[in-house]
Amino acid sequence: MCPNGKKLLKVEGLVKKFGGFRALNGVSIDVCQGRIVGLAGPNGSGKTTLINVISGVYRPDGGSIEFDGCSIYKLPSHKIVHLGVNRTFQVPKPLSGLTVWENVLLAAVYGSAEGDKQQTIRDSLEIVDLSAIKDAISAGLTFAQQKLLGLATALATKPKLLLVDEIAAGLSHQELLWIAEMLQRIQQTGIAMIVVEHHLGFIDTLTSDVVVMNAGANLFRGSINEAAQNEEVVEVFLGR
Amino acid sequence: MLKKYFPSLGVILAIVAIFIGLPHFYDNQSFLFNLMLYLALAEGLNIIYGFTGYLPFGYVGFFGAGAYGGAIAITLLHISPLLGVLVGGVVAVLTGVILIPLLRLSGAYFAIANLAASQALYLVVANPSLEKITQGPYGIDLSSVYNANAGYFAMLGVLVFAMALVAYLRNSNFGLSLLAIKEDRVTASLAGVNVIRARSIAWMLSAFVAGMSGAVFGWYTAVFYPSTVFSLDVSVFTIVFVLFGGIASVAGPLIGALILYSMYNFIGISTPQYFQLFYGLLIVLLVLFLPDGVVSLLKKGKVYVP
Amino acid sequence: MNLFAYTILAGIMYGIFFGLVGLGLNIIFGVLKMINLAHGDFIMLGSFLAFWLYDLLGFNPLLVIPVAVVVFFLVGVPLYYLFVPRLLKSKDPEMLSFILFFGVSQVIEAVIIFSFGNNQRSIPSNVFGAAGFDIFGQRFPSAWLVTTLVSLAAFAFVYWYLHHTRMGYATRAVMANRDEAMMSGIDVDRISAFVFSMGLALAAIAGVFSFFIIGAASPSMGPELTTLSFAIIVLGSLGSPLGTVLGGLIYGVAIMFMQSYFSSWADILPYILLIAVMLFKPEGLVGKAARSA
Structure with a gap:
């Protein structure tokens, strides 16, 4: 439940196939107005694909995407942008x-x-x-x-919702701190975010609300600390 | 805001002055007419190729559709030739609408499919079974409405229209959005640009210019055959002029067409093969050494190209 | 019924030849991912080479084949090194190569008009004997049989080259992924130059026999043949040389039916096929499985 009562994005059971491979296999995520959700997971878990599907760059093959009360499922990118969703590229x-x-x-x-x-x-x-x-x-x-x-x-x-894809990748530690601070400033103007990040440390500075994906589906949702305690999360991050 | 249009406007006025003034000193009107025709076609092709990157090898299809659309409207519906020119443009736009799905294809695939489309259109128009409408391969006779001077100024009008369109694209946000699509469709659509609509509009504008040019050509020439107005040479000439001059500016295609068509006319008319050879070599050299045309030299010298 | 059987049989023979018409274009596309827009002009060059040797020295078209192979390797290798490596490094190889080869096409056409005049040329189809031959009670000219056999031999050769020679193995690696092939130590330029020349030679061989199927040769027939060839290889499958034969067969049978039953609209067929396939089945009819062939 959202503290301010309003859910901005609601994704349920999203599926995206490339040929026979299901890059997204029923993933769900929701974002409250003005809040930041961290999205983590190992390489190939489908984080970027999820961003691509929500922003209309890829067409989904199943599930639902609701933004601000209306469905943006299979809408073209420019319409999704007009409704108030935008994204950055890794x-x-x-x-x-x-x-x-x-x-x-x-x-x-x-x-x-x-x-x-x-x-x-x-x-x-x-x-x-x-x-x-x-x-x-x-x-x-x-x-x-x-x-x-x-x-x-x-x-x-x-935008009312900004999807930030691996913005820290390839940046120095100094730049990283600066970017984290900037994202907080952006959040203060009322923009909600999904921040995709491979490293949990960067997400930790922004939010305590983390979704962990694996193999195109949800694995975990909770705080960073809980994530670090979670056996499955540790397993996918460290490999078995 | 309007100030940025001034350089383009200067170029347009200069061209108008040339084609109003020159006939007083130089009496080869048909050369001047053809020159204007290719200037207009080059600007028309510039709209789609220069701003969106789609190279229409079948551009002549719109030219032929316009020539036939205009001529049929004039002969069967008995409308005035000037109105016929407009009808020619509209017929070309309708042809363009039918071909919009081709824009889904990228690069060379689009070019070759468009070439095929123009050939298909040619074979339909020239088909003897359509003789009642198109006269089949036997051609069109408009000598009853022939008027060389009126045709000349109609061509100038179409040319001004084409240049004004390109000037608009060169200086407007819409033109910027087309350039964005050319560079990266995804980035453009995430900036909120309706990619499919924008490129379809550019495509239809480009068709409109070629269609009106074709209709004026038919009127001015009075007698023409499908093989004339669907000749691949029309596409070839126009593409070479635009490549030579440079894309996405008002001046580039004008420079290309003025220089090359004049050369063609003064040297090559008796043996066109000399020019085919010359054009062929020129294309090869341009691709290898000057892919952005003559105006790219000016831009390198920090000269603003309207 | 008679006309129907004739149409099918003639269509198959035509189709095998049209496979050869597209083969050179497809093999070059497979290796370079470029459309040789002068392909039709190389076919035309083959026709004029055959005409010239026949007219001057009385060469049988079959004897022109080795000559064409030598000539087009001598032309192809320098042409490759002159243009292709530079194009591959440019910012838009697909489009720029397309335009460049279009320039080459214009040059070839002009040169042939200078040398032979802007006239139609032909070789009489009785060079292979006037008798003709029978299949299932239908009579066909001998020249068709020879053309069909030559085309089949060309496909057999390409199959043998790709699947049973060391260079063919390397060629398939370059077709699959140029960069990876380079990393694994294959001399990509040498392979590409070889295949590029082979593509031109195959086009020329198609030209040598085009007299008997398509009819008289003229210097300006290039662009039309290029579009036709492109339609055929898109029908078969772009970049899969052996898929070309399928595209050729579909086209051959279809054109024969058009000529038998709707002759006045037959000319339009390749263009409509091309557009239809590109819009509705851009991966070609052979699909993915045969793509790696």
Whole structure:
């Protein structure tokens, strides 16, 4: 049950097949308004696939996805974005021929109906600290900067729910702390999140609510401490 | 906000001035007409290839559909030729709508399927069993409404329309969204762009330009055959001009078509094979050494290309 | 009933030949993942080579085969090293190679028009004897039988090459995954240059015999043959050379039926087939199982 009473995302029994392989095999997850859920699990457990299906990048093969009271199951990405869900990529995919500003502009213009677009772009760049290089061509950005740009474009579409896919991967410890703090700031503006992370340590700094997946299905839900005590969780993380 | 349109507007006005002024000094009107035709087709192809990356090898299909659509409307419905030009554009757009599923194919597969579609359309139009409607292979005769000067200015009108469309795409958010689709469909759709709708609109705009060009061509030429208006050469010329000039700007295709079509006309007309050879080699060299066309040299020199 | 039997038999013979028409394109696609848009022009070059040798020296088309193999290996290897490695490194190999080979196609067509004029050329079909032969009571020209046998031999050769030679084994590795093949120490460029030339030679051989099935050769027939070949290999299965024969057979039988029963619409068939298969069954009719072949 949600403390503020409102459930934002409700995924039930989600299935995604690639040929004969069931990458998602009946996974369920729900997120309360404005809260962060950590999503952990070993490689290949289906975390990224889940993000891809919720955000409409992949089409699901079964189950249900409800966001803010309406079904987004099998909707195309842009409609899901318009309803208020967006995501970032583990390997960032900026439009490399365009400038940082143009990348965010596109999202501000097409991603959300309301608000002053110029202000939205400025705010989005501000929160990820990219304002200084807004006129740079995004192909020339560092890996970390491209990740931040991905976050800024997602924010410019004014999401209520943000799916953050392995944002810490490939970043230094310093950058990691900084990003964790930034995600907390984003949460304070009222945006709920699913934060996918391979390492439980990063999730621990953000939330105590963790879902652990294995083989395309739920394995565990609870706090990090409980997870560390759970035999099954320990087993899938350490291998047998 | 409108200020960013000024450079493009300058280019358009210059082109208009050239084609209004030149006939006073140079009396080969049919050359000037054909030049405008290829300028318009190059801009039309630029809309779909330059902004979304789909290379329509069967672009001539829209040209032919427009020529026939316009001519049939003029002869059977007795409408005015100017209205016929509009009908030609609409017929091409309808053809484009039928072909929208092809946009599901990527890269070279789209190109070759589109080529096949234009050939299929040609064989349908030229088929003797449709003689009652299309005159089959025997061609169309519009000499009763022939008017060279009116046709000339109609072509200029279509050209201005095509340039204005590209100027809009070059400077608008919609154009930006198309460039985003070209680069990465997933990223574009997560920015909230309706990918399928946006690329279909670009496709239909591109078809509209080619269709109107075809209809004006039919009117200006008065007598034409399916083999003329569905000739693969039309696609080939247009693609070469756009590749040579450079994509996704107003000026690139204009530069390509102006230079190459003039050269073709002054050197190659008696033995077109010299030009086929020249174009062929040019394509090979462009792909290997200058894949973004002549304007990429200007851009490297930090020159703004409208 | 007679017409029906004739149509089926002729369709099978045609189909086997059309398999050969697409084979070279498919084998190059298999190794390079590029569409050789000049494929039809290499077929046309084969036709003109055969015509020239027949006209000048009275060569029997069968004798042209070894000549074509030598000529197109001499052409193919330098052509490969000139273009392909550079294209593979470019930002969009699929599209740029497509455009580049289109340029090559234009050059070939122009050169042939310079050399032979823009005329149709043919070799009389009685070079293999005027008698003809009977199958199930239907009479067919001898040239058809020879063409069918040559096409079957070409498929047998490609099968033998891919499955019973060391280089063929390496070729299949490159087809499956170019990068991994390179990592495992295969000289990918040497294999690719060889297969590229083989693809051109196979196209040329199809050209040598096209007189007897398709009819007179003209310098401008290239693009049409390229589209037809593409339709055939998409029907069979892209990148699976031996699947081409299936595409050829379907096309051959279908075109024969069209010519027998709806002749005025027969020309349109390859284009409609191409579009239909690409939209509704893009993986081809052979599907996954035969893909690795």
